[in-house]
Amino acid sequence: MKPKAHALELRELRAGYDAYDVLQGISLHVGAGERVGLFGPNGHGKTTLLNAISKIIVPRSGSVSFMGEALESLSARRIVERGLIHVPQANQLFPDMEIMETLELAAFTERARRDRNANLDYVLGLFPRLAERRRQQCKTLSGGERQMLSIGVGLMCAPRMLMLDEPTLGLSPKLKQELASAIGEISKRGIPLLLIEQDISFVLSLVDRMYFVDHGEIAREIDRGSDVDHEEIMDMYFGGHAAP
C-alpha cells in the first residue's frame, strides 16, 4: 500500500554476465527520501545489481522502476537523464582530464546543465580538497581524492537518487569518516540513497534499512530500529560458522 511510488523498485530481477545469472530474482525497494544499504560478501551480486539497474548490463528478466517509471526500455544515458545516478566502484574516471573539467563535463545532460553552477559550488564546498586541486589530472589523484571526485561527479549529474558502490573502499578510517559525513550531508537534501558497503558499522550509521545480499538473493532485510548485533551479522556473512 503505497500512497506514492517508491523511488526505486525492483521485482524478481535476474541478471548476469555471459551465460550465468548472478542475480537470482531480486526484489527490493527504496522509498522516497529513504537511505538503504546493501551488504554481503564479495562476489555475490551487489555490484551486478547496480550495473543491472543503470543498464551497464541488461537484465534478463524482472522489472525495475524509478519514480514510478519502468526502466525496461531505457538506455543507460536515458536513465541518467531521469536522474538515477550510479557511482561505480573504484572509478578510474577520466585519467587525462582535470578535476574541474571532469566536474563541468559531468553536468552533461540537459537537466544537469540547468543546475550546473549551483551544483559545482555545492560539490566544491562539500569536498574542499577538490577545489584546491582543480587543475590536477585525475590520474594523479590519490584514492581518497578520486572517490571524492567520483561522488562529486555523481552530484553534478543532478541526481534524484544516488547509487553508491563501496564509496569508501580501501580508504583510511579518517577518510572514511570524511566521506561518511559528506554522504550524510547529501542525503539530508532528501536524495534517496542506495549504498553498497562492506563496512557494517559504517553502513549502519548512514542508512534506514539494509538488505543482506547472499548468492545473488536477498537473504535478509534489516530495519535500523530493530536489534541486530554484530555477531548476528557475522553469522550472516559466514553462514553461522563464525568463531566467537
Place this chain on the structure above:
Amino acid sequence: MSVAFNVRTLAVVALLLVGLLVPLVVQDTYIRHLFIVAFIYAVVAASWDLSLGYAGIFNFGHVAFFGIGVYATGLAAKLLGIDPWLAMVIGGLAASAAAALVALPVVRLQGIYVVLVTFAFSQLVLQVVISQSAVTGGTQGLVRVPTIELFGYNFLRDYKFGYYYVALLLLVLTVACLRWLVRSDFGLSIRALRDNEDYGVSRGIPIGLQRLKVLMFSAFFAGLAGGFYVIYLRVASPEVFSFSTVSLILSMVLVGGTSSIYGPVFAALGLTFVSEGLANVDGLAEGRFMLVAVAMIVVLLFLPGGLASALPRKRLEQPAGTGSRMRPSSLGEKA
C-alpha cells in the same frame, strides 16, 4: 588422435586425385592457367594463415613476401643466370630473410603497431622496387625471365601441362608442411601464445623466437610461390605489391577461415576463378576489386569464421572445449 577414417581426410584425398586428373580432362590453356594461378595464390593464402590465424600475429605485410620472392627469383634467374629451380628456392629464402628483418621490431610490439609496421614494410618494399628501376624495371616490370627446365622437358610448348603439375606439387608440399607444422609442438606453442600470451611466456615459451620462426616459415612459402609465379609468367611487375592483390589474398584467408589450412586453399581456388571470370566482364576489370572488398566486409559481418565455419567440423586437432581462435579472441566472439 587417429586420423584413419576421417571423412575430411577422404574428401581431401579425393580432391587431390581430381586435381591430378584435371589437365587430362581440361585442354583449354586459359583454364589451366587459372588453376596454376589459383594454386599459387593458395600457397600465399595458406602461409598467411599460419602467421595471422594460427600465431595471431597481425601481419599485414605478407603479400610483400610474395613480391620479394617474385623479384628475388626473377633477378637471380635473369641477371645472375642462376638455374630457375634454384632461383625459386632463393626467392623463398630471400623472403624469409626479409621476414627476419621485419620480425625484429614486430616481436616486441603489440596490436596496432604490428599492423602498422608490417603494412609500412610492404609499402617500403614497393617503393624500393619502383625506385630501383634500372635493376627491377620499375613500373614497367621485369621481362624475359628464364624459366624452368627438367631434363630437357620443354615447359613452354606443352600448353601449360607441366607447369600445372609443378604448381600442384608446390601446393601439396606447402599444405603438407603447414599442416605438419601446426600439429607439431611448434604449432601448439604458437597457438598457446596466441590464446594467452602471458601464460605461454610464463610456461617458458620463448615468444620472440617462436614469432620469428613463424614469420620466417610463412614467408618462405610465400616467397617460393612468388618465385614460381615469376618463373611461370616470365614477367614480374609491381602489381604484386598492390592493394588489389593484398585484398584478394586477404579475402581468401577470411573467406576460407583462419582456423584451418584447407580453408584458405579452397577459398583461393574459388576466388581466383570468380575474380578472373569477372575480369572478362565488360567494365569490371577494375571494378571486380570493389566486389572483393565488399565480399571481405560481408564475410566479416556475417561469417567471421569464414565459410569453413559453416560446415560441421571434426575437432581432431584441438582439445575438447577450445575452438580454434584468433588472438586475442575468436573472430565472432562477443566481448
Place this chain on the structure above:
Amino acid sequence: MTADTISTILVSGIVLGSVYALMASGLSLVWTTLGIFNFAHGALMTLGAYMAWTISDAAGLDLWLAAGIAIAVAAVIGVGILMERLLIRPFYDRRDILLITVMTTLAAMIFLEKGMQLAWGARLKQLRPIVPGNVNLLGTTISAQEALIVVLAPVLLGLLWFFLRNSRIGRGIRAVGQNPAAAKLIGIDVSGLFIVTFALSAGLAALTGILLGSVRLVTPTFGAEPLVKALIIVIFGGLGSLGGTIAAAYLIGLLEAALIFFIGIYWAPSMIFVLLIAILLIRPQGLLGKVER
C-alpha cells in the same frame, strides 16, 4: 651546409609537416576515441580532392571553388558516417574489434580507390589553388598555396584542440576515449559521439585532401603514400596523444625534407623506415608515445 640549404630544408619540411600533421591528427582522433585505426583515411582525403575538383572544374568559376570545398567536405563526412555505421559499429562488442576494423577499413580503402578510378579515370587532375603565385619564405620560394597550407594547418589544428579542450561535446569525445563506461554513467551518448568523432575525422581528411590536391596531382591512389607516412608518424609519435602526433608529424616532415635533399627522393622513404625500425627497437612505444592502449 649553406644558409640556402638550411632554408630549403626547413621550408619544405614545414610544408610537408603541415600536411602530415593534418592527416595524422584525423587518424589520432579516431584512434583515441574509437580505438580503431582507419585505413581508409587516405582514400577519404582523395575523395575530398576529387569532389572539390569536380565541382570547381565543372563550373569553371573561381568562386565555385569555395562551394566545391564545402560540398566536398560535407559529402566526405557523409561517407565517413556511412563507414562508421557499416564497418565499425557492428563490431563494437567484439574483443578483436581492432583487427576486424583494420580489415574492414582496408576493404573500404580498396572499394573507394577503385570506385574513384572508375568514376574519375586514372588521369591526373589538379585542383586550382586558392591563392595564385609564389611566396618567399625564409629565403626559399614556395607557391603561395603551400604557404597557405603552412598557415592553415596550425589554425585548423588549433581549432580542433580548442574544441576538444573546452566544448561540451569535445570534452565528451575525450571522455569517451578515456573511459567509455564512466562516460555512459554521466549520460553521454557514446555511440553518438563515435559518429561525431568519425565525421570530424572525415571532414579533416577531406580538407587535407583538398589542400594537398592543390599542390600535387590528384590520382585515385594519391592518398596512399601520405597514409603510409601517417602510419610512420603515429608510430613515431605514439598514437595516444594528439600533441605527440602533431609534433612527430612536423619532425618527420623536416626529416624527410632533409633526407630528400641529401640522399634523393628515391632512397628517402627507405631511410625513414630503417630509422623507424631502429627507434622501435629501443622504444617500442614510439618516440613520444605512451604505452599502447
